[in-house]
Each structure stands twice: as C-alpha cells, then as structure tokens.
Amino acid sequence: MTNLMSTRRRHGLRLLFALVLSMPLLALAAEPLPSWNDGPSKKSIIEFVQTVTDQSGKDFVKPEDRIAVFDNDGTLWSEQPMYFELLFALEEVKRTAPQHPEWKTTQPFKAVLENDHQALAATGMDGILKIFGATHTGMTTDAFDDYAKTWLSQAKHPKTGKPYTEMIFQPMLEMLDYLRSQDFKTYIVSGGDTAFMRAFAEKVYGIPPEQVIGTTFVTAFQFKDGKASIVRTPKLAHNDDGPGKPESIDAVIGRRPILAFGNSDGDLQMLQWTAAGPGKRFMGLVHHTDAKREWAYDRQSQIGRLDKALDEAKTRGWTIVDMASEWRQIYPFDAPAPEQVQ
Amino acid sequence: MTNLMSTRRRHGLRLLFALVLSMPLLALAAEPLPSWNDGPSKKSIIEFVQTVTDQSGKDFVKPEDRIAVFDNDGTLWSEQPMYFELLFALEEVKRTAPQHPEWKTTQPFKAVLENDHQALAATGMDGILKIFGATHTGMTTDAFDDYAKTWLSQAKHPKTGKPYTEMIFQPMLEMLDYLRSQDFKTYIVSGGDTAFMRAFAEKVYGIPPEQVIGTTFVTAFQFKDGKASIVRTPKLAHNDDGPGKPESIDAVIGRRPILAFGNSDGDLQMLQWTAAGPGKRFMGLVHHTDAKREWAYDRQSQIGRLDKALDEAKTRGWTIVDMASEWRQIYPFDAPAPEQVQ
Numbered sequence: 293m294t295n296l297m298s299t300r301r302r303h304g305l306r307l308l309f310a311l312v313l314s315m316p317l318l319a320l321a322a323e324p325l326p327s328w329n330d331g332p333s334k335k336s337i338i339e340f341v342q343t344v345t346d347q348s349g350k351d352f353v354k355p356e357d358r359i360a361v362f363d364n365d366g367t368l369w370s371e372q373p374m375y376f377e378l379l380f381a382l383e384e385v386k387r388t389a390p391q392h393p394e395w396k397t398t399q400p401f402k403a404v405l406e407n408d409h410q411a412l413a414a415t416g417m418d419g420i421l422k423i424f425g426a427t428h429t430g431m432t433t434d435a436f437d438d439y440a441k442t443w444l445s446q447a448k449h450p451k452t453g454k455p456y457t458e459m460i461f462q463p464m465l466e467m468l469d470y471l472r473s474q475d476f477k478t479y480i481v482s483g484g485d486t487a488f489m490r491a492f493a494e495k496v497y498g499i500p501p502e503q504v505i506g507t508t509f510v511t512a513f514q515f516k517d518g519k520a521s522i523v524r525t526p527k528l529a530h531n532d533d534g535p536g537k538p539e540s541i542d543a544v545i546g547r548r549p550i551l552a553f554g555n556s557d558g559d560l561q562m563l564q565w566t567a568a569g570p571g572k573r574f575m576g577l578v579h580h581t582d583a584k585r586e587w588a589y590d591r592q593s594q595i596g597r598l599d600k601a602l603d604e605a606k607t608r609g610w611t612i613v614d615m616a617s618e619w620r621q622i623y624p625f626d627a628p629a630p631e632q633v634q
Numbered sequence: 635m636t637n638l639m640s641t642r643r644r645h646g647l648r649l650l651f652a653l654v655l656s657m658p659l660l661a662l663a664a665e666p667l668p669s670w671n672d673g674p675s676k677k678s679i680i681e682f683v684q685t686v687t688d689q690s691g692k693d694f695v696k697p698e699d700r701i702a703v704f705d706n707d708g709t710l711w712s713e714q715p716m717y718f719e720l721l722f723a724l725e726e727v728k729r730t731a732p733q734h735p736e737w738k739t740t741q742p743f744k745a746v747l748e749n750d751h752q753a754l755a756a757t758g759m760d761g762i763l764k765i766f767g768a769t770h771t772g773m774t775t776d777a778f779d780d781y782a783k784t785w786l787s788q789a790k791h792p793k794t795g796k797p798y799t800e801m802i803f804q805p806m807l808e809m810l811d812y813l814r815s816q817d818f819k820t821y822i823v824s825g826g827d828t829a830f831m832r833a834f835a836e837k838v839y840g841i842p843p844e845q846v847i848g849t850t851f852v853t854a855f856q857f858k859d860g861k862a863s864i865v866r867t868p869k870l871a872h873n874d875d876g877p878g879k880p881e882s883i884d885a886v887i888g889r890r891p892i893l894a895f896g897n898s899d900g901d902l903q904m905l906q907w908t909a910a911g912p913g914k915r916f917m918g919l920v921h922h923t924d925a926k927r928e929w930a931y932d933r934q935s936q937i938g939r940l941d942k943a944l945d946e947a948k949t950r951g952w953t954i955v956d957m958a959s960e961w962r963q964i965y966p967f968d969a970p971a972p973e974q975v976q
Binding site for chain 1: 832861863878903909
C-alpha cells in the first residue's frame with residue numbers, strides 16, 4: 293500500500309511526524325510550572341516573564357538585568373515549627389553541652405537544655421546571637437561548611453521525618469528552573485547564615501555560592517606556619533532581614549532585582565525596593581494557607597509573620613500565592629494532587 | 635585548465651581553503667595576549683590556562699570554579715601620583731569647600747585645601763575616612779553612581795591629561811578577555827569603594843557590578859512617602875585591603891579563586907589564600923618597573939608599596955610581571971613598542 297500512498301497523505305504524515313518531534317519543546321513552552329494550578333499566580337508569573345523577555349516589546353529587559361531574588365525560609369523551603377537553621381543550632385547546643393558545663397546555669401543555653409521555649413524567647417536577639425555564636429563560629433569557614441553539610445545529611449524534620457533538604461517547595465523549584473531557562477540570574481536573599489545556606493543551595497536549588505546572600509559574621513584571615521585559613525568570629529557583620537535585604541542586594545549585586553519573592557514581613561523592604569525600580573516588576577508572596585499538606589499561618593505567627601506585607605501586597609496588587617489552592621504539590625516527595633479546574 | 639586539474643591538486647586546494655578558513659581561530663588560540671612580549675609571564679599565564687581547561691588532564695577545573703580575582707589600583711589601571719579615587723575625593727573637597735566654611739580650620743580638610751600633603755598624611759586612616767565620609771556618603775546609592783560617573787567623564791589625569799578610565803592597562807584587558815573566553819569568571823577585589831568602581835568597571839573592563847568587590851560603607855534602606863531608597867552613611871562596613879580581601883572573597887563569592895593578580899603588599903593575603911587551595915593555582919604581581927611609560931616603584935612607595943609580597947612571590951615562584959620588559963604597550967591609547975625578541 294505504501295507505494296500507492298498519495299502525495300497529500302505523505303505530506304500529512306510528514307507534518308504529523310514533525311509535530312511529534314517538536315512536541316517536547318512545545319510542551320515545555322506551554323507548561324513551564326506543572327505543579328502550579330492554573331490560577332492567578334501562575335498566570336501572573338508567566339505573563340511577567342513573557343513580557344520582559346519579548347525582544348520586540350517596550351518592557352524588554354536585557355538578560356544581564358534579569359535579577360530575581362528569593363527569600364529562603366518559608367519561600368523556598370518550610371520554616372515550621374521554627375527556622376530549620378535554628379533547629380540545627382539548638383540540636384548542636386544539646387549535643388555539645390557536655391563540653392560546656394557552664395551552660396547548665398547560663399542563659400540562653402539553660403533554656404535550650406531545659407526545652408524552656410518561653411525563657412528562650414525572653415532572651416531575644418541577644419540570646420539567638422549567643423546560640424549562633426556558640427554553634428556557628430569559632431571555626432574556619434571550611435570546617436563550618438563540612439559541619440553544616442554533615443548535619444544536613446543526617447538530621448530529620450520532627451514532623452515529616454524527612455531530611456530538611458527535601459522539605460523544599462516543588463512549585464518554587466519549577467519557578468527557579470523556568471526563570472533560569474529565560475536567562476534570569478536567581479539569587480537567595482534570606483535571613484539565614486550565608487555559609488549555612490551555601491552548604492545546600494547549589495545541590496538543592498541549583499543556586500551557586502556567589503548567588504547566596506544572607507546574614508554574615510565577621511571573619512578573620514589567618515596565615516600561620518605557611519597555612520591560610522578564614523576563621524568565623526561571633527561578631528555579627530550583617531543581619532539580612534527586613535531593611536538588611538535591600539541593603540545587601542545593593543552591596544553584593546549592585547543591580548536592582550526585577551523580581552522578588554518572599555513570604556513574611558521580613559521581606560517587605562526587599563519587595564518595596566524591587567517595586568521602586570522603573571519598568572515591569574514582579575513582587576510575590578507565598579501565603580501559607582495549607583494546614584493539611586504544610587502549615588497555615590500569617591498575621592499572628594512567631595515564625596514567618598505575614599501581616600504588613602500582606603496588606604501592602606493587597607493594596608499594590610502584588611502576587612499572593614494561595615498555597616492551598618494554587619500548588620498541586622508541595623514537596624518533591626509528595627504525590628501531586630489531581631489538577632484543579634478553575 | 636580547471637577541467638584538467640588533477641584530483642590530487644583539487645584536494646590540495648581544498649585543504650588550503652580549509653586552512654585559510656580556520657586561520658582566525660588558530661591565530662586567536664596561538665596569540666591571546668598580543669600586548670605581552672614573549673616572556674616568562676605570558677608563558678606562565680597561557681600554560682596555566684591551558685592546563686586547567688584541558689578536560690583530559692588531571693588539573694582540569696570545572697568552568698564554575700574558574701574564579702579569577704584582580705586588584706584594581708596598580709593592577710588594572712595606574713595608581714600614581716595617588717589612588718585615582720583619592721584624587722576624586724580631594725578634588726571634591728576643594729570644589730564643595732565654599733559650602734563648608736568650617737573646613738578652613740578643621741583637619742583633614744584644612745590640609746586638603748592648603749595642599750599640605752604632610753599634614754594630610756599625618757591625619758592617617760582617620761583623616762582618609764573623614765574625607766571619604768564627606769565626599770562619598772550622605773547621599774543615595776543612585777545619586778552616588780551619577781556623581782562618580784559625572785566626575786569620571788570629566789576629570790583628567792594631572793600627568794597624562796587623559797581621562798582616568800583610559801589609564802587602564804592594555805595587557806590586563808587582554809588577559810581579562812582571554813580568561814573570559816576560557817569560561818573564567820573575572821572579579822575585581824580591591825581597596826576602592828565598591829560603588830565607585832562599579833561606576834566604570836562594566837564599561838571599561840567588562841566586569842559587571844556583581845563581580846566588583848571593594849570597600850563598603852554601611853547603608854540604610856529608607857521608605858518615605860511611598861519612595862524607596864538606599865542611603866550611604868559614613869560608617870565603614872568593610873575595608874577591602876590586606877586580610878580584608880580574602881575575607882570579602884569568602885563572604886561574597888564563597889569559592890576560592892584559582893587565579894589572583896595584584897601589585898602590592900595589600901594583595902598579599904589574597905594571593906596567599908588563592909595559593910592555599912588544592913590543584914593548580916596562579917598568583918601574579920604587576921611590578922611597576924617602567925618609569926618612562928608609566929611609573930617605577932616598589933619597596934619604598936607610599937602608594938602601592940610592594941615589598942613583602944615581592945619577597946614571598948620570589949620565594950614561592952609566583953609570576954612577577956616586569957612591566958618594562960614584558961608589556962609592549964601600557965595604555966590602549968599608547969602606540970605599541972616594537973616586538974622584543976627574547
């Protein structure tokens with residue numbers, strides 16, 4: 293029969309063949325965020341990216357200016373029952389307590405060892421800095437990197453029993469990939485210790501060390517017996533929270549982002565700074581509304597309070613991601629929910 | 635005659651044609667540093683780059699780890715009779731003095747206005763910080779960028795009469811290009827104010843703002859009447875000199891460079907830090923030996939003193955560029971010297 297196939301039919305088959313061959317590419321272009329339901333957030337992300345990458349449009353942004361910044365805790369991974377890095381610090385205080393008998397009677401360590409959350413909270417920022425000083429400093433930067441990686445490879449989340457590095461948001465991973473496929477440079481700008489985040493950011497998010505910006509401690513270069521090292525001291529150099537975020541963006545990147553994503557009032561100034569630039573801008577908030585699959589919290593939360601930033605986002609029309617209805621899947625290890633029809 | 639051409643001859647012509655077509659590429663590969671004479675420095679640079687980019691070799695370095703750091707003053711551009719940024723600051727003190735009558739009787743400003751170099755030097759680091767505070771801070775980051783760009787576009791060097799941004803080293807520009815063509819990421823790590831260097835680094839060196847690391851002042855994010863800005867304050871945040879260089883490399887890049895280039899004792903720790911990593915490393919010093927075409931200075935110089943670093947470079951076999959004999963051309967506006975035969 294093949295010999296008798298009409299020219300028209302052969303053309304038809306060729307066309308079909310060409311279509312099938314090009315499908316993966318088309319599918320990629322048509323569906324860049326598969327774990328996002330077809331809701332307002334997915335629409336606003338894709339519209340923004342298409343607008344600023346359209347070379348013929350008036351809102352075109354050159355690739356080198358496509359700077360996208362993301363908060364980490366609560367935006368790229370979970371942050372409950374408390375920041376994972378704080379869990380690390382508290383666990384390490386307990387583990388190393390036998391070498392520090394004085395901690396039994398000294399705050400904030402006494403509170404940690406006695407699981408006295410109220411007394412711990414009462415020590416405030418000063419207490420937190422002492423805990424971070426005891427667990428995050430007094431060692432070389434190389435040693436800290438090993439130390440953080442070892443903990444991350446062994447520790448399990450108290451609720452899910454999963455490694456912390458698996459409690460990352462599948463929809464946000466897809467967004468990072470999508471942005472990078474469109475020549476965006478993706479940065480983390482977050483309250484965590486820069487060195488702690490660098491210990492997993494490249495492997496987990498595909499974000500290299502030089503694109504991780506966080507809280508830093510003063511370091512001291514040492515050259516002894518022909519050996520060079522950099523030692524971490526307990527003196528805070530920069531607190532990368534609230535106004536500290538646009539300040540570090542300016543200091544480290546030196547360009548204003550065109551896209552910023554956060555989830556709490558600590559991200560408000562970063563969003564304001566991003567919004568204040570010329571041309572098209574994207575400001576987004578992850579709203580934790582899913583008590584079943586993750587956690588639900590906002591205005592009253594101790595960790596990740598979202599109050600003023602939520603109001604400002606509503607007033608100014610920023611994108612607010614309703615986690616419960618807009619994310620088909622939370623973690624990579626979850627089975628995705630059936631697609632919701634809007 | 636063409637019809638009678640033998641097959642062999644036709645093959646020969648095709649081969650010739652192929653050779654001619656591929657010549658620009660071959661030429662590029664054979665001669666990446668045209669302003670460098672065939673001396674030990676050019677040889678060591680090319681050997682290093684070929685070694686770490688040879689995928690089949692044991693010293694291969696992945697592209698993302700090809701971090702190259704360069705001091706600016708005295709390494710990428712001249713620094714005599716004093717750092718160009720200091721000339722900017724002193725000129726600005728004089729220009730704005732009418733608005734500050736108190737400067738006539740207050741140090742270090744009095745010394746600047748009276749051209750009293752000795753009195754100025756006597757005010758030390760404290761004096762310098764006051765001068766930088768008065769000329770570099772108290773304005774938004776956007777305003778400072780405009781201000782620095784305006785000065786750079788108008789100011790002329792007292793000796794050459796050229797704009798400062800033309801007093802850059804042609805051989806180093808070629809080295810930056812060569813490294814980038816081999817997938818190196820080129821950074822500036824220098825004592826100048828980060829924001830001042832960013833005002834010209836991209837245009838002049840092809841180094842984008844996020845790859846410029848320098849001295850920083852504390853900034854303050856402000857959000858007033860719906861407008862966001864970042865204000866520069868006179869408080870020093872980081873002095874990017876000496877040990878401050880490896881410290882900022884670790885804080886900002888988070889990877890150890892495999893190549894570092896400086897020209898003074900202020901670069902020693904950066905070179906030591908680079909040298910202390912595993913695998914092949916390249917450490918280089920520009921030695922200012924050319925009183926005729928640039929300046930000749932090293933161990934006794936106030937600006938750009940090269941003493942301890944010169945000794946350590948000799949002991950450890952680092953590359954020391956003899957500017958007078960190894961650079962055919964200093965500035966882009968110079969005519970190149972005739973090629974020297976070694």
